Amino acid sequence: MHKKVRRFVKVKFHPVLILLPSLLIIFSIAYGPFLLTIYYSTLFYHLYKPAQVSFRGLANYVLLFTSERFLESIFKTTLLTILAISIELPLGLAIALLFFREIPGIRFFRGIVALPMIITPVVAALMFRLFLDPITGPLSYLLSMLGLPSPEWFGHETALITMVIIDAWQWTPFFFLVFLTGLLGIERSELEAAEIDGAGFFQKLRYIILPHLRLIMLIALTIRAIDCFKIFDIIFTLTRGGPGRATEVLSIYIFQQTFESGLIGIGAAASIVTFAILMALGNALLRMISKAGVG
Amino acid sequence: MKNDTCGKTKRIGFDGKISRREALSTAAKIAISAVVAGVVAGVSGYLAGSTAAPVKTVEKTVERTIERTITRTETVTVTGTAPPPATVVTTPTFKLPSEEEMRRRIRAELEKANINWKKFAGKEIVISSPTHPFLDALKPLVPLFEDLTGIKVRIEELTEAEWNQKVPTVLASGVPTYDIVFCGPIYLWGWGSAGWLETLDKYLNNPELTDKDWYDFNDFLPATIKVSRWNARPGAPEGEGPLWMVPIMVETYLLAYREDLFKKWGLTAPGTWEDLLETVKIVKTKMKEEGLYGKMYPLTLRGTRLFITVAAYTAVLPAYGARDLDENLVPLYDSKEWIEANKIYTEIIKEGCPPPSTFFSINWYNVLDDMAAGLYAMTIDCDFFAATWENPEKSKVAGKLAYTTVPAGPAGRGARIWAWSLAIPRSSTNKEAAWLFIEWATSKPILWWSTVRYGNYMPVRWSVLNSPEVEAITKDWGHGTWREAVTEMYAKYTLGSYYTPLPEQITLLNIISDALHDIIADKKTVEEALKWAKQEAVKALKEAGYKLPV
Numbered sequence: 111m112h113k114k115v116r117r118f119v120k121v122k123f124h125p126v127l128i129l130l131p132s133l134l135i136i137f138s139i140a141y142g143p144f145l146l147t148i149y150y151s152t153l154f155y156h157l158y159k160p161a162q163v164s165f166r167g168l169a170n171y172v173l174l175f176t177s178e179r180f181l182e183s184i185f186k187t188t189l190l191t192i193l194a195i196s197i198e199l200p201l202g203l204a205i206a207l208l209f210f211r212e213i214p215g216i217r218f219f220r221g222i223v224a225l226p227m228i229i230t231p232v233v234a235a236l237m238f239r240l241f242l243d244p245i246t247g248p249l250s251y252l253l254s255m256l257g258l259p260s261p262e263w264f265g266h267e268t269a270l271i272t273m274v275i276i277d278a279w280q281w282t283p284f285f286f287l288v289f290l291t292g293l294l295g296i297e298r299s300e301l302e303a304a305e306i307d308g309a310g311f312f313q314k315l316r317y318i319i320l321p322h323l324r325l326i327m328l329i330a331l332t333i334r335a336i337d338c339f340k341i342f343d344i345i346f347t348l349t350r351g352g353p354g355r356a357t358e359v360l361s362i363y364i365f366q367q368t369f370e371s372g373l374i375g376i377g378a379a380a381s382i383v384t385f386a387i388l389m390a391l392g393n394a395l396l397r398m399i400s401k402a403g404v405g
Numbered sequence: 406m407k408n409d410t411c412g413k414t415k416r417i418g419f420d421g422k423i424s425r426r427e428a429l430s431t432a433a434k435i436a437i438s439a440v441v442a443g444v445v446a447g448v449s450g451y452l453a454g455s456t457a458a459p460v461k462t463v464e465k466t467v468e469r470t471i472e473r474t475i476t477r478t479e480t481v482t483v484t485g486t487a488p489p490p491a492t493v494v495t496t497p498t499f500k501l502p503s504e505e506e507m508r509r510r511i512r513a514e515l516e517k518a519n520i521n522w523k524k525f526a527g528k529e530i531v532i533s534s535p536t537h538p539f540l541d542a543l544k545p546l547v548p549l550f551e552d553l554t555g556i557k558v559r560i561e562e563l564t565e566a567e568w569n570q571k572v573p574t575v576l577a578s579g580v581p582t583y584d585i586v587f588c589g590p591i592y593l594w595g596w597g598s599a600g601w602l603e604t605l606d607k608y609l610n611n612p613e614l615t616d617k618d619w620y621d622f623n624d625f626l627p628a629t630i631k632v633s634r635w636n637a638r639p640g641a642p643e644g645e646g647p648l649w650m651v652p653i654m655v656e657t658y659l660l661a662y663r664e665d666l667f668k669k670w671g672l673t674a675p676g677t678w679e680d681l682l683e684t685v686k687i688v689k690t691k692m693k694e695e696g697l698y699g700k701m702y703p704l705t706l707r708g709t710r711l712f713i714t715v716a717a718y719t720a721v722l723p724a725y726g727a728r729d730l731d732e733n734l735v736p737l738y739d740s741k742e743w744i745e746a747n748k749i750y751t752e753i754i755k756e757g758c759p760p761p762s763t764f765f766s767i768n769w770y771n772v773l774d775d776m777a778a779g780l781y782a783m784t785i786d787c788d789f790f791a792a793t794w795e796n797p798e799k800s801k802v803a804g805k806l807a808y809t810t811v812p813a814g815p816a817g818r819g820a821r822i823w824a825w826s827l828a829i830p831r832s833s834t835n836k837e838a839a840w841l842f843i844e845w846a847t848s849k850p851i852l853w854w855s856t857v858r859y860g861n862y863m864p865v866r867w868s869v870l871n872s873p874e875v876e877a878i879t880k881d882w883g884h885g886t887w888r889e890a891v892t893e894m895y896a897k898y899t900l901g902s903y904y905t906p907l908p909e910q911i912t913l914l915n916i917i918s919d920a921l922h923d924i925i926a927d928k929k930t931v932e933e934a935l936k937w938a939k940q941e942a943v944k945a946l947k948e949a950g951y952k953l954p955v
Contacts, residue, residue, distance in 0.1 A: 156950060157573060158599040158908035173948065239771075244763045245700065245780055262762030266926050269765070346566065351915075352710030353765040353922040369570055371912040372595060373949060 144385075150378035157372035170379035179355065180363060180380065184387070187359040190274055191338040197278040199331065202285020203323075207315075209286075210293045220290065224283045231280065231343035238276050239348060269349055269356045276344050281334060288330040292323045325402045332395040336388055360384050507854070508549065514850040515553055519616040525838035526555025530584040532842070533561045533575075535568040537587075539654040539825055542861035543846060546854065550845050556838050576601040581832045584839040588650045588828035590632045590643075590901075595908040596828075597637040597649050603829040604647035608840040615844055624849065624866045628899035629655050629824045635906055639951075640734050643901045650826035651847050652865040657822045657899050658716050659890050661776065661794070661883070662783040664807035666691075674809045678721055678749050681783075681812050685757030688782050704757035705772050705781040708764040713921055714914040716769070717785035717811070719821035719903045721750045724814025729913070730905045735955050736942040738917070738935045746814070748931050751924045757783070761926045777802060785811055788891050789862035795882045808883040808890040810898055820894070821903035824865065863891070870895075909949050916941045 151171070154164045174180045209220055226234065242263045244250045250260035263272045296319065304314050342361040345351065351358035351366070358366075360380065368377030515522070534540050540562060547558050561583075563571060575582045576596060588596065596602050608614050609622065622630075629652035636646035660681075662674060670691045675681040688703035707716050722729075725746035728737050737743055758764045767775075772786045777793055777800035788808075797803040811820045827843045829836050845851055849868055855861040857874045864870055870891075879888055904910050920938035923929040929937070943955055 154950065157577060158595040159950065160577070160599055162950060239766060245702075245759065246775070246778065262760070264766040265762035266922070266928065268762065348766065350710040352918060353761070353926065354919045354928075366912070366915065369573065370915070371909055371945065371949060376948065 147378045147381055150374055151382050153375045155374040155378075157368075157374055159372075166375070170375050171383070173376065174379055174383060179358070182355065183358050183360050183363040184383075186270060186357070187339055187341075187361075190270060190277070190341065190359060191335055193271070193274045194277045194281070194338050195331065195334055197274065198282045198285050198334065199327070201278070201282045203289050205282070205286045206289035206293055207319075209290060224287055226280045227283045227287075229280065232347045234276060234280050235344040235347035238272075238279075242272070264349065264353065266353050266356045269353060273341070273345055273348070273357055276348075277338065277341060280344075281338070284334060285330055288326055289323060292326040293319065296322050325399065328395060328399045328402055332392060332399070335391060335395065339384070339388060339391070507858075511549065511850045511854055512553065515845070515848065518619040518848075520612075520614060522554045522841065524613075525835070525841060528835050528838045529557040529559065530835050530839050530842055531559045531561060531582065532585040532587075533563070533568070533572055533583045534587045535565040536562055537565075537825065539855075539861055542855040542859035543653070545859060546846075546851060549851075550842060553845070554838075554841055556841065558842065572596075576830055576832065579832050581834045583830050584833040584835045585827050585842060586830055588826050589824060590906070591910060593633075593635060593649055593826075593828070594639070594906045594910060597635060598639055598908050600637075601831055602649050603831050603833070603836055604649060605651065605829065605840070605843075606648050608837065608844075609648060614837060614840055620844060620848060621868070624868050625652065626655060626822075626865055626867065626870075626895045626899070628657075628822045628895065628901055629826075629865045631901040632822065632824055633826060639907045639909075640730065640732070640905055643906055650828040651843050652824040652826045653847055653852070654861055655822055655824045655863045655865045656787045656789055657863075657894050658720055658785055658811055658820045659788045659791075659808045659887075659894065660783065660785050660811055661791070661806050661808050663779075663781075663802065663805055664884070665805045666782050667807075674807065675812055676809075678724055678753070678812045678814050682749060682753050682756065684783070685753055689757060692782075701779070702757065702759050702781055704753065704783045705767060705775060706754060706758060706764075706785060707769055707772060708754075708758070708767040708925075710765075710918045710922070711911065711914055712768050713918050715821075715823070716787070717820075718750060718921075719900075720785065720811035720819065721746045721814065723819040723900060723903060724812065724816060725749075726814075726816030728905075729903075730907070733954050734905070734907070734946060734951055735953050736913070736939045736946075738920070738939040738942065739932075742816070744931055744935055747921070747924070747935060749814075751921065751931065754925055761922075764925065765922060788887075788894070791879075791882045791887050792860060792862050795887075804881075804884075806883050808887045810890050810893050819898045819900040819903075822899045822901065909946060912945050912949075913942050916945065 152165060152167055154162065154166050154169075156162060205223060209216060209223070229237075241247050241249055242260075244260040244263070247260075253260055262268050300318060301314060304318055309317070340361055341359060342365065345357050345359060345362055346365070349357045351362040361384075364377050364380045364384070367373045367380060540560070544560065547560070550556070551558055572583075572586055572592075573595065576586070577599070586596075588602070593602070609617075609620075630648075631644040633650045633652060634644050634646050634648050635641060637649075660674065666688075667673070670687070672684060672687060675684045685703045689698065692698040692701055692703065707713050722743070725742045727740065727742040727746045729743075730736055754764065759767075769786065772784055773790050773793060775781060776784050776786075776790070779801040791806070791808065794800045794806055795803050810818060812818070827846065829839045829843070833839055847865070849866060852861070852864050852866055853869045853872055853874075856864040856869050857872075857878065864875065869875060876888070882888070883890075904914070907913070916938050919941075920929075920934040923934045923937075924931050928934075943953060946953055
């Protein structure tokens with residue numbers, strides 16, 4: 111009996127004991143703050159009035175879900191994510207297909223295409239501010255040579271689209287890289303066999319390439335969707351959520367509530383709602399990934 | 406038993422289809438939850454004790470400053486513009502000889518102070534600052550302080566957005582991290598009312614730490630001291646109560662205009678906001694006649710969210726006698742005066758500035774650059790932008806501009822100031838050593854040197870602004886109009902912060918920006934937009950815990 115217990119402890123708990131220190135660190139870094147955020151979201155907690163902290167249950171959540179401003183910011187974030195990804199994904203695929211061939215020097219160009227990704231978003235935003243400037247910007251100059259007016263890049267109706275364009279410029283290369291990796295994994299012989307059988311480009315795309323890329327596409331989509339939902343730097347640099355509240359996405363809303371207004375309770379509640387949305391989104395996509403994995 | 410365990414391990418890791426799916430799904434779930442947890446941690450991480458993050462830039466900062474001192478020594482030559490020694494009348498009486506000689510003289514000036522600079526030798530102080538030109542002007546001088554006092558200085562420099570998040574969290578944690586933080590009126594309203602800062606009168610009035618005759622506190626521009634004294638109660642007026650910070654750099658706003666174009670078109674500088682509207686209309690017509698309109702616009706002002714409310718806007722509101730909040734902190738955005746000021750302001754923007762969609766993306770650095778590029782005939786923005794505009798290497802309009810005070814209205818003339826200042830956190834463990842640094846950095850010789858040598862505009866002391874060297878450098882700006890306008894502004898028309906001191910003021914300014922944007926884009930009338938702004942502001946203040954009688 112005694113021996114059995116010892117063996118049980120050794121076999122069952124030894125790995126756990128070894129892992130414990132690192133698990134504790136990981137949990138305290140990743141999940142500690144998370145639990146604390148849940149706690150803060152139930153408080154009236156004002157950064158600049160530390161003496162007035164009080165518990166108020168779900169009142170912060172009620173406030174959020176009755177706030178037009180918050181609901182609109184969820185809508186804007188969702189819209190931005192959908193628009194950005196529906197540009198980035200097909201475009202990334204198209205560029206990957208274009209670069210999926212052996213031409214001398216192709217590696218160099220693949221590197222060039224990936225460049226926007228490594229530029230700091232703040233710098234990218236400022237670059238676009240110069241590029242799109244209707245008076246001095248190169249784009250408006252080109253358009254004026256064609257006799258066209260410069261579009262209203264930062265108007266109430268257009269500013270969000272401008273943010274989508276900048277995000278697409280920066281993150282299309284991500285899909286490009288992922289798809290290129292996927293394409294390089296397809297057996298050449300498979301494609302050659304299809305060609306011998308008389309398959310055209312679209313047939314190859316439909317029956318060989320896309321099925322091969324499905325899994326990797328879903329994974330890339332999941333990462334990008336979550337990332338895009340958190341977009342902050344570009345918008346903060348260019349418009350701070352304006353004009354009006356036209357580009358006030360969730361992260362801008364949370365930043366302003368937490369750090370500018372000092373309303374930590376409301377900021378925390380908004381973070382938890384964001385977390386729930388991302389969790390739901392992530393789970394839905396994961397289910398698709400699992401299915402794709404089986405298929 | 407042994408076999409059993411092995412079997413299990415094998416099944417989890419390497420077996421057939423189902424477990425691969427499981428493994429994939431689990432791995433992805435972990436990855437996603439880690440990423441998602443990161444988002445949440447973004448807000449909460451700061452509050453959960455990550456606040457005591459170590460200061461990184463230590464040794465490097467010091468090394469870099471020394472390098473900079475050397476490089477700048479070779480390139481900047483102020484000597485040429487300094488007047489001959491015979492005309493030097495006011496103190497300090499330097500005339501910028503060699504760097505070595507300068508150091509010696511500055512040191513001699515500092516040693517005239519009747520205090521023991523070496524009292525805290527061996528201590529170390531940590532300063533937190535956002536990246537800003539004043540820091541570039543101060544850094545090369547820090548070795549002088551270390552030499553004089555034996556106190557070691559570490560500077561932690563962050564971008565403004567990072568700094569904005571990190572400092573409140575560090576201060577809120579109460580962990581001794583910084584001994585000096587850069588501060589300014591809006592920051593003071595939050596940090597001061599939260600009880601994170603130390604009041605400074607006890608250091609200023611301690612003869613062991615401050616030689617008051619030598620330091621000459623009355624030499625500071627009055628408005629800069631006004632914004633630094635406050636009772637730390639939301640809504641309490643500025644200028645009363647303890648001293649929380651000491652200013653190191655100040656700005657107010659001036660009307661700058663293209664004198665060459667104005668002469669050609671027979672125009673004079675607008676003295677009132679009504680005049681400005683008329684002038685803008687005439688300039689627009691003239692530009693259209695000459696085919697310039699579109700390549701150039703009559704006027705530029707800040708237009709982005711928040712920034713639209715902090716420059717010229719703070720001059721139009723007082724000109725019409727508008728107040729932002731009443732004694733009970735109820736917003737007065739729908740008052741007659743506020744509406745009137747906003748009507749003329751938005752009309753001027755609609756007439757003279759680029760179309761709304763462009764206007765909304767104009768920030769202060771666009772005003773600075775585009776005015777220098779000659780894209781506008783007029784602007785109302787920072788006084789010290791003249792240092793760039795009047796420099797032929799950086800500007801196409803050098804020598805073509807003239808300056809005047811901000812326009813007046815029925816209730817008079819005035820504008821707010823912004824003053825970057827130095828404050829001591831309550832959590833600091835080296836408060837007296839920190840005060841020595843503040844006293845040193847804001848003393849006459851150091852402010853004077855950082856201004857004439859390293860371009861720290863605007864200096865916060867009259868003696869520096871009126872020193873023969875600064876006068877020599879700036880006397881030709883705007884053919885003499887700049888000095889006149891600046892002197893008049895700081896002597897008569899600077900109002901302090903203008904907005905009511907309140908930790909939530911940025912939130913209110915964002916709401917006002919949103920209303921202004923709606924008016925400028927013709928989405929709402931002035932009355933509608935401001936009524937909305939009032940409602941939103943009342944809501945925001947109630948959310949923040951204020952009990953308003955509305």
